[in-house]
Amino acid sequence: MIDIQDLRTRARDLLVAGEVRAVIGYRRGSRGMLAEPVVITDPSEAASLVWDPTCFHNLALYLVADRKRLARRQSSPPEKPIAIVVKGCDARAIVVLMQENYFQREDVYILGVSCETTGVVDEGKLSRHVGGSKAKTLDSAVFDGDDFLFSSAEGEWRLAAREVMADRCLECQNPFPKVNNQVFGEEKVRQLGVPFAALARFEQRGSPERWGFWQHQFERCIRCFACRSVCPMCYCDECVVDSIAFVATPDTTAEEKANRIRWIERSAVQSENMGYHLTRALHLAGRCIDCGECERVCPVHIPLRLLNNKLEREAREKFGYEPGASISVPSLVSSFRDDDPQDFIR
Amino acid sequence: MSEPLVYEPKIVAFLCKWCSSAGSDLAGVSRIQYPANATPITVMCSGAVSPQYILSAFNKGADGVLVSGCHIGDCHYIEGNYFARRKLHLVNELLQFIGVEPQRFRMSWVSAAEGAKFAKVIKDFVEDLKPLGPQDKLKAQRP
Numbered sequence: 239m240i241d242i243q244d245l246r247t248r249a250r251d252l253l254v255a256g257e258v259r260a261v262i263g264y265r266r267g268s269r270g271m272l273a274e275p276v277v278i279t280d281p282s283e284a285a286s287l288v289w290d291p292t293c294f295h296n297l298a299l300y301l302v303a304d305r306k307r308l309a310r311r312q313s314s315p316p317e318k319p320i321a322i323v324v325k326g327c328d329a330r331a332i333v334v335l336m337q338e339n340y341f342q343r344e345d346v347y348i349l350g351v352s353c354e355t356t357g358v359v360d361e362g363k364l365s366r367h368v369g370g371s372k373a374k375t376l377d378s379a380v381f382d383g384d385d386f387l388f389s390s391a392e393g394e395w396r397l398a399a400r401e402v403m404a405d406r407c408l409e410c411q412n413p414f415p416k417v418n419n420q421v422f423g424e425e426k427v428r429q430l431g432v433p434f435a436a437l438a439r440f441e442q443r444g445s446p447e448r449w450g451f452w453q454h455q456f457e458r459c460i461r462c463f464a465c466r467s468v469c470p471m472c473y474c475d476e477c478v479v480d481s482i483a484f485v486a487t488p489d490t491t492a493e494e495k496a497n498r499i500r501w502i503e504r505s506a507v508q509s510e511n512m513g514y515h516l517t518r519a520l521h522l523a524g525r526c527i528d529c530g531e532c533e534r535v536c537p538v539h540i541p542l543r544l545l546n547n548k549l550e551r552e553a554r555e556k557f558g559y560e561p562g563a564s565i566s567v568p569s570l571v572s573s574f575r576d577d578d579p580q581d582f583i584r
Numbered sequence: 585m586s587e588p589l590v591y592e593p594k595i596v597a598f599l600c601k602w603c604s605s606a607g608s609d610l611a612g613v614s615r616i617q618y619p620a621n622a623t624p625i626t627v628m629c630s631g632a633v634s635p636q637y638i639l640s641a642f643n644k645g646a647d648g649v650l651v652s653g654c655h656i657g658d659c660h661y662i663e664g665n666y667f668a669r670r671k672l673h674l675v676n677e678l679l680q681f682i683g684v685e686p687q688r689f690r691m692s693w694v695s696a697a698e699g700a701k702f703a704k705v706i707k708d709f710v711e712d713l714k715p716l717g718p719q720d721k722l723k724a725q726r727p
Contacts, residue, residue, distance in 0.1 A: 441681075449683025449721060478636065501636050502643075509725045513639050516678060520635045523674050548681050549674055557670065571674075574666035580656070582676050583669065584692040584705060 240351060240423040242289055245323070248349065248420060250284035252321055258347050259316055262300045263323040264293040271376045271388070272361070275300060289323070289351050289422075291386065292379050294358040294404065296529040297322055298331040298470040305341060306473070321347040325358075327406070329415030330527035330562025331470045337565050338525075340473060350415030352423030356381045357399070357407025361534070364388070364402045368395050400430045406530040406543065409433045417565065437547045452512070458538045459511040461504065465532035465542055466518065471525045478502065479514050515545060523549040524570025527562045593647035593713035595622040595706070598637060600630045602660040603695045604652035610699030618703035619710045622650065629653065630691075631664030635675045638689065642722035648688050648713045652705070655693040665693070684721055687712040 249261045260279045265286040267274030273293045277300065278284055304320060324332060329350055336343055359379065368376065368388065380387045386402055388395045400408060407413070408431035415421060432438075443451070463480070466472045476483050479502045486495060502513040526546040533543045553559040556579050559570045567573075599605040605626045611618065627633055630653025641649045651672055659665045672691055680686050690709055694702045 445680070445683045445685065447683070448681065452682045453721075501640050503724070507725045509643060509723060512682070512722060513643055516639055516682070517636060519678060520674060545678070545681075549678060552674060552677050556673065571667065571671050574663065574670050578666070578670050579673060580669055582673065582691060584690065584708075 239354070240289055242287070245289060245349065245351070245422055246284050246287050249278065249287055249321065249323075250281045252347065253278070253281040253284065257318070258321040259318040261287075261321040261323070261349075262297050263287045263349075264289060264295070264297075270390070271379050287323070290379055291356050291359045291381055291403075293323075293325070294361075294534065296328045296331060296468075296470060296531045297324060298328050298335065299468060299531075301332065301341065301346060302335070302470050302473045306475075319345050319347045321349055323349045323351055324415050324418075325351060325353055326410070326413040326415050327527050327529045329417055330412075331529060333417050333562040333565055334471065334525050334527060334569075335473075337562075337567070337569060343565065348415065348418040348420075350418035350421035352415070352421060352425060353407070353410070353413035354423050354426045355399075355428035357403045357410060357413065359386065359402045360404040362539075363404075364397075367397055367402060403430070404530055404534075405431070405436065406528050409435060434547055434551050436541075437544055437551060440544055453508060455540045456511040456515060457508045459506060459515070459540060460538060461506040461511060461514065462537060464535045464537060468531045468535045469522075470529075471522055472518070478517060480504065515540075515542070519545040519549055522546055524553050524559055524561055526550055591714065591717065592619075593621055593710055593716075593718075594645065595648045595650055595709060595713070596641040596646040597622040597624045597650040597652060597706070598627050598630070598633045599624050599694075600653040600660075600665075601626050601628050603654035603658065604630075604692075604702065606696035607652075607694040607698050607702040610696065611703045612699075614699045616699055616703040618706050621710050621713075622706050629659065629661050629664035630668040631659075631661065631666075631671075633668060633672070635671065638672075638675055639722065642684075642688075642719060643724050645719070645723050647716070647719040648690065648709055650690050650692065650705070650709060652692045652694050652702075655695055658695060685716055687716060688719060 252258045253261060260277050262277050264273040265276040266288055271292055273288055275295050275297055301322060329348060332346060335341060376388045376390045378389050386397050386399060411429060411433060413427060414425040484498050503510045528550060530543055533541060536542060553570050599608055608624055630651055633651050638649050653665045653668055656665060676689055679689050692705045694705060
């Protein structure tokens with residue numbers, strides 16, 4: 239188990255010594271026991287940092303947000319790095335961002351936390367076990383090695399880890415942040431599920447059935463772009479589905495408007511939604527580190543991990559590529575091998 | 585105009601400038617007979633074909649999409665088709681994963697000397713597409 243005091247002390251020392259300009263971490267949120275992201279610049283606030291199984295957010299997103307904020311101000315990146323508390327999966331996201339030169343290794347001070355055998359809880363699963371929206375009103379979550387203990391004013395629940403852990407955590411093979419400046423906790427793995435289990439189950443279905451499934455899912459998409467907003471890999475300023483560079487002014491002619499390239503329409507109809515999600519999945523190929531945030535934030539519960547997992551497994555099996563493994567290797571689509579599969583080519 | 589009585593699939597063919605495009609030209613000047621269903625779009629390299637082009641072609645009503653480039657090792661840009669092979673493998677897998685018929689997306693290597701092969705690729709593609717009927721899965725629906 240990680241002693242949270244170690245993490246707090248380290249964060250405070252870093253800030254006091256002026257080694258970092260901020261610490262991105264988790265603190266107790268205002269929704270019962272759930273944690274929320276926090277950016278700390280004052281050393282005295284370091285005492286509010288927490289680390290427990292409700293820290294499901296991928297904080298790498300805030301590093302991207304910081305970069306964008308600096309770019310908007312057109313100021314050069316500050317010399318001091320920014321410290322960030324990351325789980326194994328989040329650390330891989332940072333590795334991918336560095337692989338793509340979005341920022342450099344010295345721009346980030348990685349405070350790794352090992353999930354050890356815990357993983358993080360899935361809000362949806364938890365709600366089902368403790369009765370509807372009560373998950374928000376729970377006061378505390380403790381992991382005692384095998385089970386989670388939840389308590390609130392209404393009582394206590396002891397739930398087996400596999401009942402409430404997020405699917406990706408059950409399947410996680412690598413809960414340890416390998417790239418780090420300092421790491422808390424030990425390198426332990428407790429794999430409770432087979433990797434890509436849901437994907438393998440889904441692929442048992444025939445082609446028409448798979449089509450029916452996705453047709454239904456993408457009809458429900460409301461194009462809120464929550465999946466895009468929460469994804470640390472979706473950092474483009476100009477998105478293919480949502481052009482911001484094209485500004486229609488009173489002087490813009492009808493012809494200019496008509497000639498503008500729109501790969502995908504904005505309207506939330508099934509065909510355009512499908513175009514959006516397929517494009518996103520392809521843009522994430524070899525980059526998605528399966529933090530599961532897109533699926534978590536989806537207001538209509540589209541199983542987006544299935545799409546991303548499909549390409550992740552494809553990259554692993556056919557190209558021997560593991561996302562977020564190393565900063566120095568070229569990315570999946572900017573590299574090739576002589577023996578890449580080509581049985582689909584005539 | 586009335587609808588044609590026989591269904592003719594529409595194919596969008598992305599042909600690389602250096603090999604497949606020249607190959608299609610050779611098929612033409614050699615007067616090889618092959619179906620006229622394919623609309624060729626010349627690109628500089630098969631590696632320049634973004635997955636977006638393919639999705640967009642389906643979105644605009646293509647019944648099949650063909651990407652054709654130089655044989656491995658023969659790329660004018662040395663390695664463009666290696667990148668294409670890897671990228672389009674993922675596109676192919678993803679399209680099948682969501683339940684699009686595997687016959688609808690095709691890739692081929694056709695060199696500038698293979699006019700007959702180009703004709704055969706198109707002929708086979710049309711034959712495979714005909715039983716499937718029009719593609720309406722990825723086609724744009726207007727609200």
